[in-house]
Every structure is written in C-alpha cells, then in structure tokens.
Amino acid sequence: MTTLEIKQAVKRYPNGALAVKGVDVTVEEGELVVFVGPSGCGKSTLLRMVAGLESVTEGEIVLDGRLVNDIEPAHRNIAMVFQNYALYPHMTVYKNLAYGLKNRGTPKAEIDTKVREAAKLLQIGDYLERKPSQLSGGQRQRVAMGRAIVRDPAIFLFDEPLSNLDAKLRNQMRLEIKRLQRRLETAAIYVTHDQVEAMTLADRIVVLNNGEIEQIGTPAEVYGAPASTFVASFIGAPPMNLLEAQTGDGAIVIGDTHIQAPVRANGPVTLGIRPERAHLADGSGAAAGPPMQVDTVEELGAVRLIHGSVGGQHFTANQSADEPIPGDHVRLRLQPDDLHLFDHDTGRRL
C-alpha cells in the first residue's frame, strides 16, 4: 500500500525563489526513502511541505489516501526529527516525549505507557527526569526520535538528523535508525546531503538537484546505472570519472585508443568509469586499454587511490592495497559493461 504520494509538487517562496519544481515521489508502506542532493537543492523544502511546515504552491500531498495540503502539521499524522533536535529545553525528557500526546488529550495512563515503551526501545529510560541540557548529543538525538515514535505516525520525517554528531556516533546512530525503522515498519523520509548515509539507509534514493528529481531508484540502481552525469558524480566516493570522448562505428575513442561502446552512439559523449572498475595493467604490455599517466598515489589502508590523467583529463583509479604500486605509465583495462555513456550536452544517460 502507498503511504505517501507527492504529485507534481511545486514550491515558490514569497520572495520568488522556486525551490521545488514539480516533483513526483511515492513512499510505500514501511519503506525508507532518502532525499539526497547538494546544499540548496530543495530537499528540506520538500520534506517540510510533507510535514505541513511549508505551504504547497502547486501539486498535491496525499498521505494515507487523504489530501493533506491544507491540514495543520499536528493533524497530518506525521512525526519529524530536526537537525538540531528542537527539544524543549525547559522540559524533562519525559515531558518532551509526552507533550504532543498531552496536547492531543491522550489519557495520562496511556501517555505513561507509551513514553516508557519508547524510552525502553531507545534505551533512554534512565534519563527521563533529566533536562535536555544534561544529555549528550547522541542521547538528545534519541530523545528527539522518541518524541517522534510516541506519536505513532504514518510516516517519519528526518531532516539531516545526524549532522550534529561526530563521525563515529553518526555511523552508530545511522545503524540504529535503520534497525528502528525496520522494527516499527513505519514509512520514513530521510533527508541528507551525505551520499554514504543515503546509500546505507535507503530502500530507495531520490536524487534531487536544483529543485528537480535527477533519479529515483534503489541504492544499487543509482550507483550502478546513474541517470545523469550529476548523479554519477554525486553518488560514490571517490566520484565516477567523467571523460570527454568521441564515438563512432560502435567504438569510443579516447586519445588514440578505441574501446567497444556499450550502447550505440555517435558524436561527442561523456564517458563515465567508476574508479574501482578501472583496472590497471603494466604500461609496457600490449594491453588494449587507453594509457594513463600516474602522478599521485594515495594510500587509504585497504585500498589505494591512483590519481593521474587519461587523454589529458583527470582520472582516478582505485586498487586493492595488495596489488603492486604501478609505475608512471600504465594502461587501463576496461570492460564494456563498466562504461557509462552520457549525452554530451544534456548529461543524460544514453
């Protein structure tokens, strides 16, 4: 069943800024959808339109089969977790969790059961009588999630909930959010600009750019078959190599080398190659691939990044630390399946 449908949503701010330009997204029951994109692409705006914190200029937001465009946030059956937690500083953890229920007129005994249940789930039971200022960042984050859980919403909305935590805690909380969401089987939208978070959390990723959707797909689809050069360079670290190349007669020409093209194309294209799919062969051999001039080698422990140039354009390859360090001149061994071709002008996948 579909939990949320965003249909042709447009957001124009009063100052005329067009932040969301006609976006269609659906979120299925129990699904975790991640909105990812660079700063200012409109992810938060879209999320806040779902929450009811921003008005919808055009289009429809349908939640559980009900059009909610003009419904107050409190009556939308959503719960939101904010980037800086937005806990009420003067209330204890218990009261923070209970406040929404109290306003709904839930009986005291029921509030107590729900708060204690959520606290147990999030392991914050020992802090119920503390104020937020007496908690660590991770604990505050848990309280913020607890406040969302007690509402028992149709959908959770997360706006960069982990960006105030340090790297280690972020990884841990990321896992926890995922487990929690699986366990509660509640749909969720998670906004982030961190592509690692997006890849690890998402059932489906929505890549946004400049108020428009670049691609919607599972992490594997978005990574394996990026729909545009934008997605290709945004998802994956280090990003996909993008080379300007010529095509003709079923072959791609880079410098003096011809490689078999994966799809039919003619004229100038952008060729995309993931760093880990560019295998290096000794430069002296007669291997068929294009030559690469190596200038820097970065050791990352398990893997090694080889920076250099191919046909005069910057190129990064990725190899296991077990392999020998290459010399200055190497050749690339490429499989046709690992090549991505994009239209030279529009950047769309061919």
Place this chain on the structure above:
Amino acid sequence: MSQDQIAVTGKPAVPAATSASAASAGFGAFVRRNQIVEHIVLLLGVLLMMGPIAVAFTTSTHDPVTIHSEGMQLGFGNNFLPTYEAVIFEQTGFTKQVTGWGMSLNSLILGLGFAIGKIIVSMLAAYAIVYFRFPLGTLCFWIIFSTLLLPLEVRILPSYEVVQGLGLLNSYTGLILPLIASATGTFFFRQFFKSVPNELLEAARIDGAGPFRFFWDILVPLSRTMIAAIFIIMFVVGWNQYLWPILMTTDESFYTVVRGIRQILQVWIGADIPAYNEALGLAIIAMIPPVLIVIIFQRMFIKGLVESEK
C-alpha cells in the same frame, strides 16, 4: 547553591595559577599581591556604595535636635525604637491618615502593578510582533519603539488629561494603568523571542500546540530569566515613581513612601525642626523591598545564566 557555582566558575584562573606557583614561587607571589589589590578595589567600591546608607541609618537613630545642630552622625544614638515606631505606625500628613506602613503598601502595589503589568503587556506585544504576520507589523514595532523618545515627563499633561477624563484620579488603576505600556520591555522580549530557534516553534506545531499553548507552555518558561531581569528593573522604577503619583493622587491614603519622605521634611517647616531622623528612617525602610526583590530575583537570574538552557 547557585552563588557557590558562580564563585567556583567565576575564578578558575586562581587555583590553576596557585598550583603552577609550586614551580615558580615568584609567579605565586604575584598572584597573591594581585588579589590584595583586587580586594582593596572591591572594598573601596563597597565603602562608596554602602557608606551613605550606613551613615543615614546611624543618623536616623539620633533625635532631630542633635542632627540639626551637629549634622550627620557616624555612631548609633539611642533613639532607634521610637524613631522607627513613629515612622512605621504613626499617622502623618495633613489629614493624619497615612502611616509609613500604609505608604509602603502603596509603593508595593505601584511597584508590583507596574512591573507585572509591563511584563504582561510587553510580552504579548513582542509575541504578536515576532510570531504573527500582520499588515504593518514592523511599522507597529517601530512606532512602539519610538515612544522611547517620549518619556513620561514630556507627555505628562496629556496623560493627566486622559486619566482625569476617565475619572481615574486617586485610584490604583489611574496610578498604574497609564504607565504599563513599555517600549523597553517590548524591545527586550522581541530580541529574546527572535533568538528562540524556529525549530522549537515547528516542533510545537507538530506536537499540536496552538498559538496560546506555544506561548504559555514554551515561550513563557523559556523567558524566565528575561522576566526576572525585567521584573527587577521595572519594580525598582515603579517603586521610585515620584512625579506621576504626585499628579495622580491628592488623597493622602494613596501616598507612596518616596512621597512620604519629602512630606515629613515639609510638614514641620517653619514651625519646628524637621524630623530628620524620621525622614532618614523612612528612606531606609523605603530601600528594603527593592533590595529584597533584587536579591531574590538575582539568584534566579544568575541560575538562568549558568544553566543556559537555550
């Protein structure tokens, strides 16, 4: 408790420096000498502030004749009880209707009404200005703000006219109501509300808090320290009002302490030696409530600063 915290956090440098002095005795001596200088400066400050009050108190325990002939007294006299009994309980004024006690009550009503009224009105005004989009909202704020340029003394005649027209002369309402609009308070609360993170409002909206609940459940508790600060200032200002009560009240039963002090000196002029001791005694009594208010609310004020919840 909170004062201890201040003492601890207030001078972290000193224990650190003292432990460092194990390594270099010269530095330790320097710190100690510095502390002595600091204390001398502080003592001078205390003397400057408290000296006149102490002298006023000791002088008030002498009889008027001594004061009149010998001036201010540094030592205690033996007139303490009679003076203060007279000041607090004796009927004074032309009509012999008011006592020091009654005047203190009037001042208290004025001070409290003034402070509480100003806080309520300015919080509501600031709430409207910061959180509600209404036409000409900003203009409204600047109009309120510009009234700072028109203090009471400038508009005292029209104010009198209005109060008189409403038939509110010689009433507490007439004393308090016209003064409770406060540009200063509105300005401070506006600045404070603007510093409250917007996400708090959004979280409250999702939690189903309407405008009234948000104000009462979230903003008011968050503003506690602001309220305490403004309460201190406004109470003292209200307590010390002089010109306005003189105009608004002719009935002696509405006299405030500040007026009473002057009254004591005035009544006997020409006929007798003014009761200097009683005037000074009343001045001392007049000082007590504002001092108490400052002490009580300052604790809360400092606690808020230390906890820094926002």
